[in-house]
Every structure is written in C-alpha cells, then in structure tokens.
C-alpha cells in the first residue's frame with residue numbers, strides 16, 4: 001500500500017496506538033506471560049537430550065497468542081481454531097521470500113500458474129475466510145452489546161459490558177469504519193492481517209535473541225535479576241505501565257538486543273527525488289535497500305559492535321548519538337506504527353520470565369547462532385538454552 005491510500009489509512013490507525021489505548025493491552029501481555037511461564041516450566045522439566053530447551057519455539061507461540069488476542073480478541077478464537085490461520089501466515093511469509101529470489105515470478109499471472117503461486121492462493125483464502133468470520137462475529141458481539149458506535153475514548157465500556165471480551169484492535173477498526181463508509185470489511189480484514197503479519201515474528205525473534213544475549217552474558221543477566229527483584233519483590237503481581245517505565249536496565253538490554261539483532265534487518269525505499277549520498281547522485285525512482293543490521297554494527301558509532309553492552313543505551317552514553325544511528329523500528333513517516341506496543345509487550349513478557357528463570361548456554365564453546373536471510377532475522381535453527389527455575393514457579397493462571 002502506498003501514496004494517498006497508505007497516508008489516509010495510517011492516519012486512521014494512529015489513534016489505536018495511543019498510550020491510553022495501549023495500556024489496555026497490559027492485561028493481555030500479563031495473562032499470556034503467565035501462560036508462557038507454565039510452558040517454560042514444563043519444557044525445563046523435560047529438556048532435550050543435551051539439556052536444552054528451544055525457547056524460540058515457545059516464545060513464537062506466546063507472541064502469536066498475544067497478537068491474536070490483541071488484534072481479534074482471544075475469546076473469539078481458541079488456539080486450535082487459529083492453527084490453520086497461523087500456518088498460512090507463516091507459509092505466505094516464506095513463499096514471498098522464495099518468490100523474491102525468482103525474478104521471473106514477479107508477474108502475478110505467471111506466479112499464479114506455478115505450484116508456489118497456487119499454494120499462496122490457498123493460504124490467502126484461509127486468511128481471508130478466517131478473518132472475515134472473526135469480523136462478522138465481532139460485529140455481532142458489539143451490536144448485541146450496543147457498542148458498535150463506541151468511540152475510542154469510550155473503550156472502557158467494552159470491558160465493563162463484556163468482561164471476558166477485552167478491547168481488540170479489531171473493535172477500533174470497526175468503530176473507525178463508520179459502518180463501512182470509511183473502511184469496508186475487506187479494508188478491515190487487510191489491517192487485521194497486517195497486524196498479525198507485522199506483530200508476531202518481530203517480537204518473538206526479539207525476545208529469543210534477548211534470552212540468547214543474556215545467556216551469553218551472565219553479569220548483565222545478574223543485573224537484570226537485581227532490577228526485577230527490586231521492583232516485583234519476588235511476587236506474582238501484574239507488570240503495570242508504571243513498572244514498564246521503571247524497568248530501566250531491561251530497557252537498555254532490549255535496545256542492545258535490537259541493535260545487534262534488529263528483527264527487520266533491512267527495509268526498502270523508493271527515492272522520490274534526486275538525492276546525493278556520499279558523493280553519489282541517486283536518481284528519483286531508484287529502489288534502495290537500507291541495511292539496518294549493518295548500520296547497527298558500525299564500529300565508528302558502536303565500538304566493539306559485536307559485544308553486548310547494554311550501557312550504550314544509558315542516557316549519558318546515548319544522548320550525543322545521531323537519532324538515526326539506532327533504527328530497529330525504521331524512521332520517518334513510514335516507521336513501525338506498533339513500536340510502543342512492541343516495547344511494552346517485550347518488557348512485560350521478559351520481566352515475567354526474568355522473575356522466574358535463569359538462562360545459560362548448554363555449551364559455552366559452541367559457535368554463535370546463525371540467522372536466516374528472511375524478511376525477519378530469525379535464528380536459523382531456533383535458540384536452544386539451558387533453562388533453570390530461579391524460584392518456585394507455581395502461579396495462578
């Protein structure tokens with residue numbers, strides 16, 4: 001989506017990511033974190049033969065549940081019902097990558113005649129059917145509760161009227177659609193699918209690389225334990241927006257992880273007017289790739305770029321750095337609309353995990369984990385770590 005259509009859609013979506021709306025998702029983050037703790041606990045009790053747990057697999061399911069719950073409302077669909085949808089989302093991402101490596105498949109007509117194209121169409125149909133059904137069910141629910149015309153600032157009403165059905169991005173889209181005048185059902189579906197695409201792999205990989213980094217750096221892990229223990233005092237209470245603001249060292253560690261392993265390692269842009277960069281004149285219309293991964297490992301900006309040093313993001317060390325030297329969420333008008341949501345999600349989930357577990361490498365002499373060359377910087381073969389309980393995990397879920 002580009003040009004005017006993108007701009008008007010972006011304007012419409014922006015209120016859904018305002019701070020007060022995002023606070024509403026803390027319940028989702030906390031509930032799903034509790035579920036995650038249970039799953040990590042079970043996995044740690046029966047690890048692989050080498051004593052490791054593939055945390056990437058478990059965190060991916062958690063990130064999917066979170067975005068499903070936030071976008072569509074968890075009560076709408078249970079995990080078993082979403083599995084076909086989620087499989088299709090993953091397959092479409094892989095098929096898009098495979099297609100991009102075969103320039104002769106650029107043309108839609110040719111692509112649709114190939115086995116890849118036919119599989120893509122089948123997956124797209126699964127997505128469309130599923131999301132359309134969710135939208136219809138959600139509209140019915142809002143109508144039954146007289147909430148269809150609810151304004152965004154009235155969102156608490158949704159919670160009060162249907163305690164189990166929390167506000168979801170979908171509700172905001174239905175409300176913004178003004179009975180189809182501004183957004184058709186197809187438009188709504190497109191946005192929900194975009195959130196699902198953009199909002200799960202990115203956070204799952206960020207959380208996994210984070211655990212990998214702290215497993216390799218026990219001193220920094222210890223500082224994180226000190227911080228969460230001071231704030232949560234070994235309790236099982238919710239992580240609130242205020243806690244998220246107080247988790248300052250965790251913030252530095254998340255940023256350092258996103259510096260070393262930006263979930264989206266590069267973005268593409270088309271130059272709209274002739275531009276000079278480094279003595280080269282780039283003509284209008286040119287497509288350029290911006291390599292975020294490379295920028296984040298520039299030794300002139302980040303000395304010892306391959307070393308995990310969270311203190312780089314303390315205010316005294318980062319204040320003089322160029323604002324575009326750290327761009328895991330890209331920059332400018334087309335940056336990540338979900339960045340605040342993502343950082344809140346990471347803080348809540350990771351602060352829960354740090355309260356309960358410690359992580360180490362099974363074999364500290366093993367070579368570094370490689371990343372796959374997909375749109376998202378995924379660990380090639382998962383992230384396998386030794387996971388030990390820090391304290392009794394039994395919590396009410």
Ligand code: HEM
Nearest residue numbers: 198199202203206263264267328329330335336337338342
């Ligand atoms: C650690 C987590 C995340 C990272 C690193 C990340 C990174 C990015 C980047 C780099 C872009 C720009 C892509 C481009 O220019 O081609 C982007 C766009 C986008 N992201 Fe995220 N993202 C994350 C999480 C999320 C979440 C959780 C959501 C939704 C809830 C989301 C929704 C979007 C959307 C809708 C766009 C397209 C924005 C537009 O074109 O106007 N992202 N993201």
